[in-house]
Amino acid sequence: MSPRPERLLLILMFLGAIPGMALAETLFFEATYQGFFTAGQPLRIAAISLETGSLEQAESGGLVQSVMRVTSRPYAFVEKHYPFRVRYRSIWSSRSSGVQAMEIYEKTHRIKHEIIWVDREAGRMQRYRPRGKHAGQHAFPVSLRRWLAADEEFQFHKYGRHPVPKRMYDWLSMLQAVRGGRLEAGAVRQYAATDGKHLYHYRVQVESRKLLEVDGQKHWTWKLRFDATEEGKPGPAHRPVYVWLSDDEKREPIKFESRHPLGRFTIRLSAAAASAFQ
Numbered sequence: 001m002s003p004r005p006e007r008l009l010l011i012l013m014f015l016g017a018i019p020g021m022a023l024a025e026t027l028f029f030e031a032t033y034q035g036f037f038t039a040g041q042p043l044r045i046a047a048i049s050l051e052t053g054s055l056e057q058a059e060s061g062g063l064v065q066s067v068m069r070v071t072s073r074p075y076a077f078v079e080k081h082y083p084f085r086v087r088y089r090s091i092w093s094s095r096s097s098g099v100q101a102m103e104i105y106e107k108t109h110r111i112k113h114e115i116i117w118v119d120r121e122a123g124r125m126q127r128y129r130p131r132g133k134h135a136g137q138h139a140f141p142v143s144l145r146r147w148l149a150a151d152e153e154f155q156f157h158k159y160g161r162h163p164v165p166k167r168m169y170d171w172l173s174m175l176q177a178v179r180g181g182r183l184e185a186g187a188v189r190q191y192a193a194t195d196g197k198h199l200y201h202y203r204v205q206v207e208s209r210k211l212l213e214v215d216g217q218k219h220w221t222w223k224l225r226f227d228a229t230e231e232g233k234p235g236p237a238h239r240p241v242y243v244w245l246s247d248d249e250k251r252e253p254i255k256f257e258s259r260h261p262l263g264r265f266t267i268r269l270s271a272a273a274a275s276a277f278q
Helices: 005-012 076-081 142-147 171-180 271-277
Strands: 024-035 042-054 063-071 085-093 099-107 111-119 124-129 155-159 188-194 199-214 217-230 241-246 253-260 263-269
Touching: 024 271, 042 076, 042 271, 063 171, 063 271, 085 171, 099 142, 111 142, 171 188, 171 241, 199 253, 217 253
Parallel strands: none
Antiparallel strands: 024 042, 024 263, 042 063, 063 085, 085 099, 099 111, 111 124, 124 155, 188 199, 199 217, 217 241, 241 253, 253 263
16 A cells, blocks of 8 residues: 555645634644555554644744644554655744745655745745755745755745735645634635645535544534635546534644545544654
């Protein structure tokens, strides 16, 4: 079996914190795959950590940073056949405008690393890589140098493919908006979200209120369905993603689920997953 981390990213990036709360949160999750590659049996494939907190800058103006890390290290079968490490980092506004910057790092048999700056004045995204195609055209943003190692340099690579809408999210900051809004059965909201390359239009519907047992605890939750279309393309961009949020003041993400022709990916809140990051 080879669980591709980019397939996991679709649901992993729906993790985050709530605007308006005390923005300091650390959550741990475990991901499983069940389907064709495992003869229908569930297989644990990844541990996930998520840390969210306000930026420690006087001029940050309501900006928040969320950092998600994903590793196959605790799971011997996956680590032997398809080890992966993922880091996804997002700076977003807790007030109105959505995502400001993103970092995407994936290590499998090779390393992919990109940092994206959302230039709202110009209405474009600037993409940076260690060896950019258009080095020198734009300087790397000074405010993002904290994301780089002391000996690391990033160069301008290219502009994003799509313009920047007035209010645009990435997958992390989109769920911040959902968690901070009113939840009631039947409610529907629309969001524009980017992965740094493509612009998606999401329809988020609150389906029902359910009692869910996860990690040995029972939670009353709201079940939400996320559907997406890609800008300029007909039909759905992916199959629905389902998210269960706790029905309390925290609105914690309890469970995520996405089905694919070759199987089902599920992510559940898990205190035990914390040991993978110690």
